[in-house]
Amino acid sequence: MSDFPIIQGQKADRTPVHPSIDAAQISALVDQFYAKVRAHERLGLLFANGMEKDWPEHLERMKAFWRSVLLKTGEYKGKPVPAHMKLEEITTDDFNQWLQMFEETASSLMVPEAVPLVLKTAERIASSLWLARNPDPFSKVPVWSELRQAQAL
Ligand code: HEM
Secondary structure: OOOOOOOOOOOOOOOOOOOOOOHHHHHHHHHHHHHHHHHOHHHHHHHHHHOOOOHHHHHHHHHHHHHHHHOOOOOOOOOHHHHHHOOOOOOHHHHHHHHHHHHHHHHHHOOOOHHHHHHHHHHHHHHHHHHHHOOOOOOOOOOHHHHHHHHHO
């Protein structure tokens, strides 16, 4: 059997990352997460300086993005890498803070079994964004879960 389902004309796999996740939950996740981001001293500033769109438009875009990623709806057509390349310096700690707040928000809204799956997805995307901003071939992507644990000690 081919490894390329599209060639066989099959439908894309639309299986959610976890069966408990739905669009209403994603909407709450995005609203609550970005409310925290905006209130965060450093991340709030990075967003205030880096935003081209206004907040309602950004939130709608992010909901479509997370539905695409977590529910596999395929509706998000943007390009996250260039959107982050044009921002002022984002440090490894900024990514860590972002992921930490994302974990807190996901844990407060989702069933415990779904949280690690959602976190893994966010970490994977954070790693691509981090790598794009750290093109040194010797740069090693941080292990985000270890960074969070180290900070919690
Ligand atoms: C410290 C970390 C981060 C900062 C400071 C940051 C900041 C931003 C800013 C300022 C924008 C642009 C909004 C606009 O164009 O108006 C943006 C867009 C976006 N961000 Fe992030 N971001 C971070 C991490 C992440 C992570 C980890 C993800 C995914 C897991 C993510 C996903 C996205 C997506 C999908 C967009 C929309 C891109 C587009 O289609 O234009 N971001 N971010």
